[in-house]
Amino acid sequence: MENRIAYRKEINIIPGYLDAMQHVNNVWYVQWMQDVAIEHSTAQGWGTQQYLDFGAAWFVRRHTIDYIHPLKAGDTVVVETWVQEMKHVSCLRQYRFTRAADNEIIATAETKWGLVSLSTGRPTRIPAEMLERFTSPF
Numbered sequence: 835m836e837n838r839i840a841y842r843k844e845i846n847i848i849p850g851y852l853d854a855m856q857h858v859n860n861v862w863y864v865q866w867m868q869d870v871a872i873e874h875s876t877a878q879g880w881g882t883q884q885y886l887d888f889g890a891a892w893f894v895r896r897h898t899i900d901y902i903h904p905l906k907a908g909d910t911v912v913v914e915t916w917v918q919e920m921k922h923v924s925c926l927r928q929y930r931f932t933r934a935a936d937n938e939i940i941a942t943a944e945t946k947w948g949l950v951s952l953s954t955g956r957p958t959r960i961p962a963e964m965l966e967r968f969t970s971p972f
Contacts, residue, residue, distance in 0.1 A: 840916040841874030844934060847909040857904035858911075864897060867929055867943055870915045878967040890958045892925065892947040899943040903933070910934035917968040923949050923957035925968075 845866060853859040871892075875881065885891045905911055912932045919926040929943040951958040 840914055841870055841877060842912060842914045843870050843873065845911050845913060847905050847907055847911060849907050851905075852907055857906055860899070860901070863899055863901075863931065863941060863943065866911075866913050866931075867897065867899075867915070867945060870913050870929070871927055871945065871947075874915050880964060880967060886952070888961065889953055890949050890951050893950050894945055895924070895948045896946040897943065898945075899941055901941050903938055903940045905931075905933065905940055911940060918944070920960055920965055920969055923959055925949070925960070 843866075847858060851858045851862050875892075910933070912934050914930045914932070916928055917925055918928045925947040927945045927947060929941075929945075930939060931941040931943070932938065933940055949958050949960055950956065
């Protein structure tokens, strides 16, 4: 994560996040990945309106999640994300899920995103101002 602009969010685990085995259902990890990616992008000056004005948006090409430990009701998870790499028309965003109580890594993940023109539906080049916002050192 060094030399990357990171975003961090804490989430309290409530019973609604649990599955029949009484641990957080995997679909929540994907939801949280999307949520923190959007929040991070917005914090970097690229919210929904900026993407609409530019005429392009990010679309998921691939999610990968490695589950290490379960989360249970009452836990607090810290979700961190950063852009590992941006080039041409794609972005590799990484995530780390850590239990707040003991700093135990719960899961790691990454998403490969593609920047797509909203008018053509085809990949479009990442503009320099976006590259600068997400890949500049701290």
